[in-house]
Amino acid sequence: MSDAEDPAAQSLRLLWGDVGPGRRGPKPRLSVAEIVAAGVAVADGEGLEAVSMQRVAAEVGYTTMSMYTYVPGKELLLELMLDAAVGEPPTLSAEGWRERVEEWTAQVQELFHRRPWMLRIAMRNPPMGPGQLAWFDRLLSAVLDSGLNGPEAMSLSMYLLSATRELARIHTDGAASPGIDEYISNLSTVVTPVRFPALYRAMSSDGFTDDVDEESLSRFGLRRLLDGVDAHVADGSGG
Incomplete structure (x- = not known):
């Protein structure tokens, strides 16, 4: 592998199972897939902080230096x-495109709930691997049925992917934190109509007198976004 290889090209090559230029001699005894599976097992069992090149090397029975022959670094x-x-x-079993989008986002949330360590990994590139592209393709299939054109559907799907991931991260981070009711209660001690007029107005509305559920709020936001897509398609507006 050349030191000058573009990082995106390097990622693409390994994500799709190409371990580099062919070499003469016996077949390598270790595969990238085995290394990755070992890393996932460590993260599942002990969290992402336990994953290191040294630890994964020990799991597969190789030296740390030999690992770099297969995977150039931890990132x-x-x-x-x-x-x-x-x-x-x-x-996605729902009939309508909107319902399939909601079903997809719920499945993503469930995935991140099972493997919260995934949210700690920074996405260096848009989806390029077979796994993430397969998920993205399912979402895009539903969005295309809305009547959006190709570029519009791609744009909306990328937004939904990013928003769903970020909401999952917020919910995961907040699992051990005060709930939204306590958050609003704490804010009410510092938010005044003079300094934060819009925030004060929203917090003073009747909606905050009932129990507020984060999942319901997320679903509300998603549905209003999809309402906008329906309106956009109905009036034939562009841009």
């Missing part, structure tokens, strides 16, 4: 783990 290892950990894409 790329994490990217490969992220793609492998998504597993098979969901089968």
Whole structure:
């Protein structure tokens, strides 16, 4: 592998199972897939902080230096783990495109709930691996049925992917934190109508007198976004 290889090209090559230029001699005894599977197992059992090149090397019975022959560094290892950990894409059974989008986002949330360590991995590139592309393709299939054209559907799907991931991260980070009711209660001690007029107005509305559920709020936001898509398609507007 050349030192000048573009990082995106390097990721693409390893994500799709090409371990580099062919070499004469016996077949390598270790595969990238085995290394990645070992990394995923460590993350599942002990969290992402336990994953290191040294630890994964020990899991597969190789030296740390030999690991770099297969995977050039931890950052790329994490990217490969992220793609492998998504597993098979969901089968979306709902009939309407909107319902399939909601079904997809719920499946993504469930995946991140099972493997919260995935949210700790920074996405260096848009989806490029077979696992993430398969999930993205399922979402895009539903969005295309809305009537959006190709570029519009791609744009919306990328937004939904990013938003769903970020909401999952917020919910995961907040699992051990005060709930939204307590958050609003704490804010009410510092938010005044003079300094934060819009925030004060929203917090003073009747909606905050009832129990507020984060999942319901997320679903509300998604449905209003999809309402906008329907309106956009109905009036034939562009841009």
